Amino acid sequence: MLSNSLEKIKFTIPSCREIIYVRQFQNPSFYQAIGILLLKLIARFVRNKSISSNLCASLQELKNETINYRPLYEEYVTYYFKLIDFTSKNDNEVAALQAINALIPIGDFLQWVSAAIKAILITINKDKDYIISGLENNENFYENRITLFTSLTSKLKIAIKLYYFDKEPDQFYPNKIGAYPFMHILYNEVNSNGLNFNTFIEIYTDELHKLETSNLISIIQLQTDPFSYSNGNFVRVIKDSDVTISALLLDKILTEIIKINNELPLNILQRIQGLAEKCEDVAKLPSLDRILRKKSTENLETSIKCGVCSEFKMMKEFPSSKCRSCNVCIECRLDSLNQCKLCYKNFNRDEKEYFKNFKN
Numbered sequence: 001m002l003s004n005s006l007e008k009i010k011f012t013i014p015s016c017r018e019i020i021y022v023r024q025f026q027n028p029s030f031y032q033a034i035g036i037l038l039l040k041l042i043a044r045f046v047r048n049k050s051i052s053s054n055l056c057a058s059l060q061e062l063k064n065e066t067i068n069y070r071p072l073y074e075e076y077v078t079y080y081f082k083l084i085d086f087t088s089k090n091d092n093e094v095a096a097l098q099a100i101n102a103l104i105p106i107g108d109f110l111q112w113v114s115a116a117i118k119a120i121l122i123t124i125n126k127d128k129d130y131i132i133s134g135l136e137n138n139e140n141f142y143e144n145r146i147t148l149f150t151s152l153t154s155k156l157k158i159a160i161k162l163y164y165f166d167k168e169p170d171q172f173y174p175n176k177i178g179a180y181p182f183m184h185i186l187y188n189e190v191n192s193n194g195l196n197f198n199t200f201i202e203i204y205t206d207e208l209h210k211l212e213t214s215n216l217i218s219i220i221q222l223q224t225d226p227f228s229y230s231n232g233n234f235v236r237v238i239k240d241s242d243v244t245i246s247a248l249l250l251d252k253i254l255t256e257i258i259k260i261n262n263e264l265p266l267n268i269l270q271r272i273q274g275l276a277e278k279c280e281d282v283a284k285l286p287s288l289d290r291i292l293r294k295k296s297t298e299n300l301e302t303s304i305k306c307g308v309c310s311e312f313k314m315m316k317e318f319p320s321s322k323c324r325s326c327n328v329c330i331e332c333r334l335d336s337l338n339q340c341k342l343c344y345k346n347f348n349r350d351e352k353e354y355f356k357n358f359k360n
Helices: 029-044 049-069 071-088 093-103 109-124 129-136 145-156 206-211 247-261 266-278 286-293 330-335 349-356
Strands: 019-023 159-164 170-172 179-188 199-205 228-230 234-236 244-246 303-305 312-314
Touching: 019 206, 029 049, 029 071, 029 093, 029 109, 029 145, 029 179, 029 199, 049 071, 049 109, 049 145, 071 093, 071 109, 093 206, 109 129, 109 145, 145 159, 145 170, 159 228, 199 206, 247 266, 247 286, 266 286, 330 349
Parallel strands: 159 179
Antiparallel strands: 019 199, 159 170, 179 199, 179 228, 234 244, 303 312
């Protein structure tokens, strides 16, 4: 049997070899694991104030509701929300995560966290008598796991991956398409494997472990698995490969590049425009729309696709015309001087002369 000292211990499971460490909790392990992992989700995103603030706001909405619904738990709930506030104000995720780990073995810390989470879960599920009965009696966590985890993801706007020792994991996430902070938790359904039977356990993959020891992981990396979960559509971003990325994350990456460079490098823009031709999700990316609509005041050259020959060419190769919505390069204009091949507008003599002399 592994140690019950609440320390992080090296361990892996057959169903998921990327798990390298576990931390077991005392019973009721469900409340303790959820309480600690929620604090760690906040700590994980302290450099991304948008995600951290959204998660804290979702939790704060529950504070008064929980205290009003279960007033006997007010002291515990108030204590837990002080922990949330303390964690969210830290600007370094490593320090924030290590502070949580340091608190775990101290005195009645886990008992207070457990009581607060119990009250919060009862409040979230107050319209389900059979769920409340199990929560009140600290039982049936596994039997009610689908309802419990679904209610958490819906209320807090997070995603949860529930691992098992001997079978494939379950995933829970909000119905709305988006990217969500990703909680990882193990339920041990197997006896005599060295883990406490029928308990919920904190797990670490290599990436999750690195985050508690180094803040070299970028903000963009924090928006990918295993730190974040996206239920949006995925697109292949590298030709002839199996590398995929969510359209939502692709938009965020492009936005960051634009912020730094004030534009998209030509090779990236051409690649994204090619993807946009094949994928509606890419074509609708706000970042792509912004960069294509942007009129540079510094004469920065942007690649545009000709509506006739379908080739990507520099902006300077597109003469202006009265059919302004038609993107037609000079070669295609010269190939049809009398009429636009897209909108069939007839050109007058002056326009024809303008096209003839465009490159001179």
